[in-house]
Amino acid sequence: MFISKKHINRRTFLRGAGVTLSLPLLDAMLPAQTPLRQTAAVNNSRFLGVWHPMGASPGYWSPTSGGSDFEFSFITKPLEPFRKNVVLISGLDATSSNSTTDEPGGDHARSAAFLSGARPRRGSVAYLGVTVDQYIAQKIGKDNLLGSLQLGIEDAGSNTGVCNWGYSCAYTNSISWPTATTPLPTEINPRMAFDRMFGDGTDAAKRLANRAEDGSILDSVSRELASFSSKIGASDRVKMESYLQDIREIERRLQLVVNNRQSDLPSDVPFGIPESYDDHIKLQYDLIYLGWRADITRVATLMTGRDSTSNTLPDSGFDGPWHGTSHHDDNPTNKANYSKLCRYHNINLAYFLDKLAKTPEADGTMLDHSLVYKGSNMGNSHRHAHEKVPTVLVGGANGVLKGNRHIAFPDNTQRTSNFLLTLLDLYGIHLDSIGDSPGRAEFV
Numbered sequence: 386m387f388i389s390k391k392h393i394n395r396r397t398f399l400r401g402a403g404v405t406l407s408l409p410l411l412d413a414m415l416p417a418q419t420p421l422r423q424t425a426a427v428n429n430s431r432f433l434g435v436w437h438p439m440g441a442s443p444g445y446w447s448p449t450s451g452g453s454d455f456e457f458s459f460i461t462k463p464l465e466p467f468r469k470n471v472v473l474i475s476g477l478d479a480t481s482s483n484s485t486t487d488e489p490g491g492d493h494a495r496s497a498a499f500l501s502g503a504r505p506r507r508g509s510v511a512y513l514g515v516t517v518d519q520y521i522a523q524k525i526g527k528d529n530l531l532g533s534l535q536l537g538i539e540d541a542g543s544n545t546g547v548c549n550w551g552y553s554c555a556y557t558n559s560i561s562w563p564t565a566t567t568p569l570p571t572e573i574n575p576r577m578a579f580d581r582m583f584g585d586g587t588d589a590a591k592r593l594a595n596r597a598e599d600g601s602i603l604d605s606v607s608r609e610l611a612s613f614s615s616k617i618g619a620s621d622r623v624k625m626e627s628y629l630q631d632i633r634e635i636e637r638r639l640q641l642v643v644n645n646r647q648s649d650l651p652s653d654v655p656f657g658i659p660e661s662y663d664d665h666i667k668l669q670y671d672l673i674y675l676g677w678r679a680d681i682t683r684v685a686t687l688m689t690g691r692d693s694t695s696n697t698l699p700d701s702g703f704d705g706p707w708h709g710t711s712h713h714d715d716n717p718t719n720k721a722n723y724s725k726l727c728r729y730h731n732i733n734l735a736y737f738l739d740k741l742a743k744t745p746e747a748d749g750t751m752l753d754h755s756l757v758y759k760g761s762n763m764g765n766s767h768r769h770a771h772e773k774v775p776t777v778l779v780g781g782a783n784g785v786l787k788g789n790r791h792i793a794f795p796d797n798t799q800r801t802s803n804f805l806l807t808l809l810d811l812y813g814i815h816l817d818s819i820g821d822s823p824g825r826a827e828f829v
Contacts, residue, residue: 395680396528399613401605405585407530407679409628410746411621430782430812431683431755432521433673436499436560437730438692439711440763441775445724447475448791455791459724460775463731467738467779469788470752474776474828476794479762479801481505481821482771490550492769493692497556497568499762500686502802502820511555512565514820517805519563521812522684530681535561536578536669537571537688538662539696561686571688575668576639576657582672582681583632601636603629628678635671638664663700663733670737677751678744689730701729711766731777734759738779753781758808762801774801778828785811785829792828799826 393413399406441460448455455473457465464471481504482495488507495505503514518533526532541558548554559568572578583602603610610629614622642659659665669687676682690696695706703710703725710726713719734757741752757779764773773796778786802822807829809816 393617399606399609400585401602401607401609403585404583404602404605405530406583406602406606406609407681409624409678410680411617411624413617413621415747430780430785431525431677431751432518432685432812433755433757434500434516434518434560434686435689435734435757435759436496436686437689437727437759437761438493438496438694438763439708439766440761440770441727442713442720442724443715443765444720445727446775447773447793448473451791451793453789453791460727461731461777463728463735464738464777464779466735467742467752467788470738470742470779470781471788471790472778472786472828473791474778474794474804475773475791476796477774477776477799477801477804477826478797479764479771479774481800481802482762488550491552492763492771494548494550494552494556495762496688496692497560497562498801498820499560499760500805501562502800502805502822503565504821505552505556507551509553510566511553511568513556513562513568514565516560516562517809517819518561518684518686519569520809520814520816523563524812524814526682526684529683531582531676532682533561533569533684533686534578534582534673534676534682535559535569535571535686536672537573537691538665538669539688539691539694540573541571541691557692560688571686574657575635575659575665575672576642578669578672579635579639582676582679601633603632631671631675631678635668635675638668661700662696662698666733667736670733671740674737674740674751677741677755689733698726698729701725701732713767715767727775730759734777734779741780749781752779754783756780756782756786756811760801772797776801776804782811787829790828794826804828 395414397408446458446460448458461473481498481502484490497505497513500516500518501514506512522533548557555568559571561569642657673685693708695708697704697706703722705722707726710723713723741755742750744751746754759777761774762771764770800822802820803824803826806819806822807825807827
């Protein structure tokens with residue numbers, strides 16, 4: 386039998402002036418007659434950690450039954466279309482976020498405990514621990530242009546969150562730490578993130594000098610694209626065109642932000658930042674999707690807000706301030722209003738998951754080869770309680786994680802740090818402990 390299929394290296398790039406264009410996974414990147422599982426084309430499951438502050442509205446998050454085929458709650462209902470890939474976990478306690486007699490207060494100064502399971506220490510010098518996203522990046526992100534990507538919504542410099550009771554602001558500014566003393570900066574500007582993903586390593590000024598302000602990065606590689614397309618099959622050309630359309634659409638939306646900023650946006654809205662939270666969060670999710678699709682990165686984090694944020698989310702159906710609404714005083718009307726804000730974050734997550742589920746990839750979809758962990762380090766935010774924190778896992782994790790489950794741990798038996806330890810097991814990273822974990826919370 387004669388096999389004519391050409392094998393293109395997965396790490397193929399197209400380069401132009403100020404541009405490095407990574408490519409999506411194509412059939413031509415899979416060696417002929419080689420089963421996918423025997424190739425390096427789809428590696429360990431991608432990972433995204435999504436943090437939202439101030440917990441969830443009591444009575445609106447946890448399903449009423451455990452096991453499979455559970456009924457989704459009001460807050461988690463937007464995730465129902467992805468049931469086969471969803472694992473909801475209730476009963477976890479974020480013990481590393483508790484205050485102590487020696488270090489009281491600071492309940493809104495421990496965002497970084499989300500992915501570390503480690504207790505932030507009071508003092509001007511920040512000390513935490515390696516976060517799970519960075520453990521994963523150290524293993525599966527070494528061959529990518531970006532080992533990991535850290536995105537957010539609110540500017541750390543504007544003090545929209547707090548770093549109170551003598552705790553370093555580093556604990557509220559970053560949820561991603563490669564070492565115990567090194568928080569990674571969070572990029573809130575979609576345009577800057579886009580340029581970083583597709584730039585050639587030069588600074589922003591040089592990249593802009595190489596192309597018009599309103600030009601496309603694809604203009605810089607038009608000849609290379611034409612030549613490359615002529616060498617691949619029809620099905621791969623369809624995949625390439627879909628990928629290029631995604632790039633063009635994001636560029637169009639980024640340009641709209643710039644044009645609006647030049648005309649009528651308030652002066653306190655930073656250049657390149659969408660005025661609408663809804664536009665902003667969707668752009669950040671789209672950048673993660675694009676980064677995964679092109680294998681620019683396999684690991685990302687997203688901060689949907691900052692502790693004590695007063696941001697409003699009118700697209701949720703309620704326009705009260707986020708932090709103020711979280712202090713519901715156990716009032717039924719206030720709790721119902723806060724549940725709308727909490728549900729809204731899952732609507733945005735579902736927007737991202739839908740893109741993954743609709744993108745074919747090798748022997749499945751991008752969702753089959755990814756894992757998203759979304760959670761908080763608070764449960765009942767009105768009481769500043771760190772018990773029973775809302776925890777969501779979505780994705781096939783390359784067949785390792787079984788979905789359609791609600792796991793309800795008995796009260797006061799499991800910590801989020803135990804959960805993180807088991808999460809790392811999914812990636813073949815086996816540690817004895819992480820943060821304040823005394824053991825593992827089994828959910829596999």
